[in-house]
Amino acid sequence: MTRAARIAAFFLAVFIGPAEWLSDILRSARHHRLAGICLMASALWLAPMRTAAQSDCLACHADKTMQDSSGHSISVDGDKFSASIHGSLQCNNCHADIKEYPHPDHIAKVECKSCHADEGSKLATSVHSSSKEHPCTSCHGNAHEIYPKADSRSAVYPLNIPKTCGQCHSDGAMATKKGLPSVYPHYMDSIHGFALSKEGLLVAANCQSCHGSHGIQSHKNPNSPTFKANIPKTCGTCHAKINDEFQRGAHGQGIAKGDLKAPVCTDCHTAHAILQPTESAFRMQSTPICGSCHKDKLSTYHDTFHSQLGLLGGYVETARCWDCHDAHEIHRASDPRSAINQANLIATCGKCHKGANKSFVQYQPHANARDRKLNPALYFIRLFMNLLLISVLTFFVIHTVLWLIRSRFDQVRRNSANGGKHD
C-alpha cells in the first residue's frame, strides 16, 4: 500500500466510516466501543511508520509454517481474518504492545476484556474464571477467525455449541481431570441433542440455554440457573405451560416453600440425558425415580399387575406413576384437582380401562397384602394361600422323599433276591 493510498484510507475511515457507524452507535454499546477504538486506531495508524498495518504484519505472518520459539503456530490467514468479526481491526488494536517493526520476541498476551469488558467481568466470577485454563479462544475458537454467534461458522453458533463445550465436557477430558461428569454424550443422545443435531433446530436447548455463557456458575450456587430451586424457571423459559402446571402441583409448591427435597424437572427427566417421555426407554426407567423418594409406594406398586406387566419391557402401556398421578400438576388425593381424587378416579382409570365403574375404581393400585391393618381382607387371603402352599408342599415333599427311599430299598432287595437281575 502506498503512502497516498493510506492517507486516502484514513480519510475514508474518518469521514465516511463514522457516518456508517452512527446507526451502530445508537444500536449497541459494543459497537460504540468498537467504533471508538477503530477511530483511535486509525488516527494512530496515520502517524508514519509507528504502527503496523494488517498487510505489513501479514507479510511475515501469512506464512503457514511460522512458529514461535516454543513451537506454537503464529501464522494468520489474512482472508479468514478479514472475513471475521474483527476483520476491520488492525493487528495492534489487540496486540497493543507492538509499536514498531521489528517487534520483540515475546509480546504480551491479548486481553479480550479490554474491549469485551462485560463478558470479561462475568467470566471472572464464573467456573471458567481461570484465564489460563479457559482462555476466550477455548470457546470462541481461533482468535483470528471469530465470527458473530449467528454465523454458522462460529464456534458459539447454537448448532456448534455442544461440540465446543464437548471439547472439554466429554469422555476422558474434564471427567478424569476435574471429576466432572461426562455430559456431552448424554446430551447428544437426549431429545434436545437430537433436535439440535438431527433437525438443526436452532431453538433446541443447547448447553448455554440452561447454563448461560460467560457467567456460568456451579449448580450449587443459588444464583445459578441450574441451582435446584431455579431449574423450573430455567426449563420454563421454553416449557412455559409445563412450568405453570409444575408450580401449581405439590412438587412445585414444595420448591416454592424452599423444600429442596421436592423434585424439579431434572430429578425425573435427568439434566442431560433427557428422553422423549412417551418413549419406552423413559417409561421403563422412570418409576424407580419416583420410587427413590416414594419408597413404600414403589414397593406396593411392584406387587401389582401394572408393574409386573410393565417390568417385562417392550410392553410399556401399563400404568406408570404419572399415568394416574399426573406428571407435573400432582396433587394429594384429598385435593379435588387431583387425578386420583375419588371424584376423578373413573375418568383417570377410564383412560386405559374402558368401562371403568364406581366399584372398579375401588381397586387399590398400591394395596399391601403384607399389611394387616391397611388391607385386612387381602392380608388374610394371602396368609391362607401361603399356608395352603406351604402345608401341601411340606407334606408331599416328606411323603415323596420317604416313598422314594423305601421304593428304591425294596427294588434293590428284590433285585438281589433275583440274583442281581433287573426287573
Add this chain to the structure above:
Amino acid sequence: MTELVQAEPETKSTAARSERYFVRFTREQRYMHAVLFTTFLGLAGTGLPLRFSDSIWARGMAGAVGGFGAILFFHKFCALALTVAFLIHVKEIFSRGIYRREKGIFWGATSMVANWKDVKDLLAHMRWFLGLGPKPRFERYAYWEKFDYWAVFWGMIVIGFSGYAMWFAPFFARFLPGWALNAALVIHSEEGLLAILFIFSIHFVNTHLRPDSFPMDMVIFTGVESEKEFEHKRPQEYARMAREGKLEARLGEAPAAWFVRFARVVGFTAIFIGVTLLILTLTAYFD
C-alpha cells in the same frame, strides 16, 4: 440259520402270552391329559415371567416368545383352551354319572371321590415307608392320584375365576367389590405358584420318576400297561377284576413301538420344560 427262523415265532408267542396289556385310560382321557399338560406348560411358561417380573430371566423369557404383548396373548390363549377342556370334562362326568347312570363315577372303588380306604391307604403307606407294615394294596385310583386330580380341579376353578376376573375386570367389578380385584391377583399368583411347584416336583416324581415307574410312566400316553405292572401297582383292582371275571374285557393291544418312542420324546420334553421352570421359580423365589 434254519433253526433260528423256526425258533422265532415261538419266542414271539411266549412274549405275547407273558406281556398281556390292559387298558387303563381311554383315548379321550389321554387327549384330555395332553391338552392339560400342554396348556399348563404354556400357562406356567408365560405366567412365571409375570409373577417374577423383576427376576433376571423374566425379561429374556418374555422376549423369547415375542415380547410382552405376545406373552399375554399366549397366556390367554392357553387359558381359553384349558377352560374348554375343563368344561368338556365336567360335562363328561355329569353325562356319564347322571344321564347314563354309569356306576362308579361318584362313589365306589373306581370313583375319583375320596373314601375311607384312601385314608387307610395313606396311613398304611406311611407306615410302609418307615418299615412298620406291609405295602397297602391300591385300587384303581390311589389316594395321591385322587389328590392330584382334585388339586387340579380346584386349581382350575380358583385360578380360572381369578384370571377371568382380571381379564374382564370392569365387567366383574359390576358385581364384585374393588378389593376383590386386588385379591384376584394374590389368589391367582399364589395358587398358580402352588400348582407349578406341585406338578413340576411332586407329580413328576410320584408318577414318573419313582423307581416303580422310572423314567416315565407311559400309561397316560399309550393308555395301556402290562399285566405285570398292573398287578404290581394296583393289586386290589387287579384282584377285583379277576374275581369279577372282567379282566379279559379290559385287554388291550400292545402299543406300537413308534408311538411309545414318540410319547417318550413328548413326555421328556414336558418334564424338561417343567423342571427348567421349577428351577427358575425357585431361584426367583429365594432370590
